[in-house]
Amino acid sequence: MKERRLYFNNCLTAKPAPEVVEAMLPYLRENYYYPENFNRTGTESSKNLTRWKQTVAATIGAAAEEIHFTSGGTIANNIAIKGFLLANAAKGNHLICSVVDYPDLLANAGFFEQSGFEVTYLQVDEEGFIDLEQLKKSLRKETILFMTTSANHTVGTIQPLAEIRKILDSAGHHIYIHADACEAYGRIPIAVNNPHIDMMSVSGHKIYGPQGSGFLYLRKGVKINPLIHGIVRLDDLQTGGLSVANTAGLVKAIELIFADFEEYIGHLRELNSYFLEKVREKIPYIMVNGPVGDQRAPHNMNITFDYIEGEAIMLMLDQYEVSVATGSACASQGLKPNYVLKAMGRSHEQAHGSMKFTFSRYLNKQDIDELVDRLVPVVEKLREGSTLYPGN
């Protein structure tokens, strides 16, 4: 009999909550209308939109008009970064990010580097925290933007935003912060006024919302150039036919998370530490990548299994109906080992043998036990035939 699939790849995309799917259906079937003036369908849609923005804004201490619905995290990142730099280029041409940031941020930094901006890429320590001393030294009068991945997408490291804000404020002029919170939102508390954040992107499908949903928080008064020109339907920054149903689903997902936020986070933390404890008990020669404890996003665990390679672990687990991710070069399109782990000082071999397990609300301790039960023989079998395993 085929075993049931265990899904530990929730950082790639998470299962939409059944309540989310239910909440979306009326907006696919009947209430698919876009906001319009004067007629009943349009004004009803308009009221929904205002209510949804209020719901989302309340979760981060923002105002409703500072919330812009988008079709995902990447589009939110692009609207914010490109729009901000194009609008503010006269104030300065220097931006700061780090070598471990999410590809959206790094690709945008590279894009602006090509067109006359200067970028400082901060280094990180062995747990993935950015070098604050380097940040202090990097500040210039031309620095206008600091971008960060609030919780790292590979190792879950939560960057110390309060300290970063303090350092940026010491520059003598306002340096704007754009936070890519696609991994952080809904997993750690975020308040946009403490510390002061100017822009923040969030993805819906990582928090049990539908794929193709997200939002951008844009602080009132922050100037950005609109990038997507066209007719305004749901949002003035992502113009055009943004999905009403997806937006309804996103808002439902957010409501669900914040209805029992503390309990939910506690559940993720409990699963995470239980998993690590079990792995440490049953599998020798392992190393945790990233910090352990409160400074790590609660849904993320990244472990290197020495002497074996990650694509093989991933594929063998897949054969045993387990979904996980790896930082091995062999599983990547460009045949490069994971850049976050390399920047943290891990060797090629350590990056090749790294596995990322990301947890969700739909998993429990029994699932973790089953995961470990399937993981142990996989690691043993692969080590048995490895040229590197001691004693072979």
Add this chain to the structure above:
Amino acid sequence: MEYSEKVLDHFMNPRNRGKLDNPDAVATEGSPACGDQVTVYLKVNPESLIIEDIKFQSYGCASNIATGSIITEMAKGKTLTEAKEIDWKDAASALDGLPPIKMHCSVLAVDTLRAAVKEYEVSHNLAPKEEFSKQTIVIELDKILYPKVGKSIVSLKMVKYVGWDKGIAVIDLDIPKFDEYRDNIIDEIKEHLEKYPEIKDIKITMS
């Protein structure tokens, strides 16, 4: 991208995996830093020169394990001469094909088998130890595949010039600056050439 059923079978149930006690020849190729390594052990009948037993160990991905497995199956019971003739394309075909980006695993497995055969031949005075020359560099470069299409960088005419002078290998490549596999190819060239004690330095230029 997905693997064939046969690759999955050889990955999940590798044939001849492990180590031989008192082997007649052993060879290891590849490096863990580049993500794959294979060791081949041979037991050879000194009269018939037939490979009576063969085992392999490896460090690498699923296709690394599957290609290690298939080459041992193909070589077992063959003479050394026949075993040397096993081509990386034959090994990949025997697995019902490999994705282009994984073809290099087949090259590594076959290369290790050939190195083990060579090791046996040299240690039993059946073949002379090969002298290092410019041709050795070209042979090594021919084992490096361009990942996107799974063909040798030599056959794709990406190698414009090979020079060899006083311990320095000079290689001129025709690979665009924005090519996503450029660094990977450079790393592979170094991995392939650095194992030769004759090479003191490798200079790679891009035209």
